[in-house]
Amino acid sequence: MKEKNLVIVGGGSTYTLGIIMSLIEEKKNFPLKKITLYDIDEQRQEKIAKATEILLKEHYPELKDFNYTTDKATAFSNIDAAFVQIRTGGLYMRELDEQIPLKHGAIGQETCGAGGMAYGLRSITDMIELVNDIRNYSNDAWILNYTNPAAIVGLALQKEFPDDKRILNICDMPIAIMKSYADLLEKDVWELIPEYFGLNHFGWFSKILDQQGNDLTNEIKNNIINGDFLPADKEIANDESWIQTFRKARQMLIDFPEFLPNTYLQYYLYPEELAKKETPDNTRARQVINGREKRVHELCDHIIFQQTTNDINVEADIHGVYMIRAAASLVFNLKETYVVMTENNGIISNLPADALVEVPAILTNDGPKAFSVGEIPAFYKGLIENQYAYEKLVVEAYYEKSYNKLLQALTLNRTIVHAPQAKAILDDLIEANKDYWPELN
Template sequence: MERKNLVIAGGGSTYTLGMIKSLISEKDNFPLRSIIFFDNDEKRQTQIAEAAEIILKEQYPELEHFDCTTDKKTAFQKADVVFVQIRTGGLKMRELDEQIPLRHGVVGQETCGPGGMAYGFRSIKDMIQLVNDIRFYAKDAWILNYTNPAAIVAEALRRVFPDDYKLVNICDMPIAIMHSYASLLDMDVWDLVPEYFGLNHFGWFTKLEDLQGNDLTNRIKEKIIHEGFVPTDSEIANDVSWKKTFEQARNMLLDFPEYLPNTYLQYYLYPEELAEKESINNTRARQVINGREKRVHETCRQICKDKSTENVILESDIHGVYMVRAAASFVYNHKELYIVMVENNGVIANLPKEAMVEVPALLTVNGPKPLAIGEIPIFYKGLIEAQLAYEQLVADAYFERSYHKLLQALTLNRTVVDTDKAKAILDDLIQANEGYWPELQK
């Protein structure tokens, strides 16, 4: 296979070392000539990059070139594939995204509810600019975007780049859930074949089969109900917050047994319960700052001090492997089945054609080829249509600079519902996001 040039946009992310390990573990399936990190935060990226360079010299000696840069031309001019993982505002703004809704008794979460809206509103401008920059220097590169909140970002990018089939929005949550299903069955996750429908962070598995076509769905349901459900991917397996999230999946299955839920649905189906469980002084962002953020930078310092990886534990994770294998399927036309976001266009027959839905698709050199879902039942259709309207209104509000439409969006969201709450939260978010959000017209 021809070796490719990869750029990781957002090279300073705490997920980057896991991605490097995933690229190493998958180097026979996705061989690379070069890896370049690109970030607008030079200081943050440099520490990650120095550790990454040591790892690559040890474990990927056949890689011809590694670099990190803040210069767009240097980063993108020879890119074949770009992984995008930016976070506008960083963890400091994420903490405000979570704290402000909690002050009003509403779910405070990174991608769901008002926090997700705030993060999405910050992300749109930077994502559009980044895609334009990539396309200026590398018009044929594959862009795999997993920047959160993926649903809002994907809706905005769909409007600005409607014909760019090499720009693909993809989320690792379905495969992380499948990893836990596979553990329940004592199987390899890559031996599971999913049927799935929904929006990003708002979907359901309708069936899971093995490679021989045997239906495993009921076995998975029974095991979750009788044995419980826990995260098993290395990145989240020991995280207390993720453990609680996976526990809640059992309750969702008991209440709505027809399909297996995406874990993020807990925020929409039990918003009052979830809001009560959160602590404004110990948000998820604060846990990340004190947990993964601290751990990753300590690991980097140790690697740089030793000039080797002998005193650290480094693992690939399902998030990274999923993105790498998806990229390989596109680049080498493997036509493998992955759950990705695509414009609906009749895939889910009773949803609008312009909806950005999350469904299984064959990943080909000509882009994703989604599998037809048909019509979905009215309960799920109703939930999705409300969530879709919220996402589309957020995008409308951004492009139209409309306070009114952003208020409509928040009022529609199942985590909020109440107009007075929506207005109070929105006003607080506007103040907190000064300099990040466009000025809104009332």
């Protein structure tokens, strides 16, 4: 395999170190000549980058070049792939995304409901600019976007760049859930073959098979209902919020046993219950600031101070490995199957053609080739169409600067439903996001 050049956009993210560790583990599957970190926040990126430099020197000596930059030409020239993980507004704005809906009795969550809408509207402008910048310097590079909320961002990119077939919107949540299935079965996650349908953060596994074609779905359901379902990926395994999120899958299966749910569905199926459990002074954003961010920055400080990683355990995470293997399949035309987002166009035959669905697809150097799902039952069709209408209205509101369409979107969203509540939340979000959102009519 010919060595490639990669840029990680959002190099100052607390997820970057995990991606780097995964690149080290996957270097035979995705060999690289050059890795570049790019971020608009020079100070935040520098700490991550200095630790990364030591990691790569010790564990990836064959890598010919590593650098970090805030310069677009340096970052995007002569690249083969870009991993995009930006957070417009940072964790400060994420906390407001969660606190404002909670103030009005609705769930505060960064990708779902009102918080997801706020985050999505902030992300669209920066994502469009990023894609244009990358294309100015590397027209044929693969862009793997896993910026949240991926459904809204992906729809906007689909509208803005309809002819760009080298943008892949992808999320690690299906593989993170599958990692827990694999642990229940005492199998390797890469031995499992998923059948999956839905939208991003809004889908179901209809079947889980092994490499021999044996159907493991009922065994997984029984294990979840009669045991304890926990996050297995090391990045979230000890996070109390994620532990409770995975445990909620048991209730979802008891109530709706037909398919295995994506854990994010809890926010849409039990919104009032979950809203009551949240507190504005202990949001998920605050937990991240005091948890993962603090932990990663302390690890970077330790590596930089010691100038070695000899006393730390350098481990890949499932998030990073998934992105890297998907990228390798695209770049090297490996034709491997991953759950990704793609325009529907009849894949789920009784959903709108322009919906951005999340389904298994073979990843080739000509893009994703999705497997047909066919018709889905009325309950799931209704839920998905409602959610897709919300997502589509948010994107339309961005382009049309429409207050009314944002109000319609929030009123449709299952985490809110009530129009007066939706209006109160929207008005507060407009004030909080006046430096980021388009001025609405």
